[in-house]
Amino acid sequence: MKTIGTFAETRALVSGRIGLVPTMGFLHEGHVSLIEHARSMCDTLVASLYVNPTQFDESTDFDRYPRDLDRDSAIAAAAGVDILFAPDDEEMYPTPLLTQVHVPALADRMEGVHRSGHFAGVATVVAKLLAGIKPDVALFGRKDAQQLAVVTTMAADLSFPVDIVGGSIVRERDGLALSSRNIFIEDRTAALTLHVGLMAAADAFEQGVIDGAELESVVVDSLGDVELEYVELADARTTERLVTLDRPAFIAIAARIGGVRLIDNVYFTGTPLVADRGNRLGAESMLYDEGDS
Numbered sequence: 001m002k003t004i005g006t007f008a009e010t011r012a013l014v015s016g017r018i019g020l021v022p023t024m025g026f027l028h029e030g031h032v033s034l035i036e037h038a039r040s041m042c043d044t045l046v047a048s049l050y051v052n053p054t055q056f057d058e059s060t061d062f063d064r065y066p067r068d069l070d071r072d073s074a075i076a077a078a079a080g081v082d083i084l085f086a087p088d089d090e091e092m093y094p095t096p097l098l099t100q101v102h103v104p105a106l107a108d109r110m111e112g113v114h115r116s117g118h119f120a121g122v123a124t125v126v127a128k129l130l131a132g133i134k135p136d137v138a139l140f141g142r143k144d145a146q147q148l149a150v151v152t153t154m155a156a157d158l159s160f161p162v163d164i165v166g167g168s169i170v171r172e173r174d175g176l177a178l179s180s181r182n183i184f185i186e187d188r189t190a191a192l193t194l195h196v197g198l199m200a201a202a203d204a205f206e207q208g209v210i211d212g213a214e215l216e217s218v219v220v221d222s223l224g225d226v227e228l229e230y231v232e233l234a235d236a237r238t239t240e241r242l243v244t245l246d247r248p249a250f251i252a253i254a255a256r257i258g259g260v261r262l263i264d265n266v267y268f269t270g271t272p273l274v275a276d277r278g279n280r281l282g283a284e285s286m287l288y289d290e291g292d293s
């Protein structure tokens, strides 16, 4: 694996069908599952590692976001990445950014309500990665289901010749959705109730409940000591709030537990619709490996 800091050098090295997995680093098994999935779909696999300042609405969150290039390089290489694209700010934003990509119809709800400007930052940086690396396929996790919808629509609307592919959520062995921010969680019992609520809603759906408000209240009723931001049943493609779960959709939740903001969801897809509850690890996550945090 080569670690490279510029678009030009990356483009000079890739060949055949190119796969891209964008990340902000501090890699865990959720990232690794996307990398392994991408590996089977391409000849040259690029993972990008960039903590993108323009998608953070809170400077404290940006400042304390975990960063460890040596750790990430070892994980990416072992997972099968050919090129780790790790640009600096100068490469990503050489001049003040005067252009923004925004998908308001999909972005201005749920996360967009609580994280002002977040998706403009995401859509813009992903557009830059697609333009600069020119992948044939790019993978994103269902963990960020609204982001997956925004990126899919953005790439289609701007005619990027790329397939956007989603991957299932990877969960820790107790069910908590993996996130690089999990290392900061203090009240794990409270954090776990997000997952418990979503699984209860998946159970209710499997028992025949398709009313959106009822499914949302099943999630809310399971929550412990968390500061809830939203629970919403949303159309998987348009992110519009759904009255009835009768098409591909996800029930998304965002909440703060202590100082840590977490998001999670359960995704419903296929014909007939089936709940994608994610995949649980059988052992403790690499997030907690000694010397890595």
Ligand code: AMP
Pocket: 022, 023, 024, 025, 029, 030, 031, 033, 034, 139, 140, 141, 142, 143, 144, 167, 168, 169, 170, 171, 177, 178, 179, 180
């Ligand atoms: P991040 O580094 O958090 O920006 O995530 C990079 C990519 O990994 C995004 O497409 C995320 O949706 C995806 N991802 C993050 N956590 C998980 C997870 N637990 N399971 C699956 N994909 C994930």
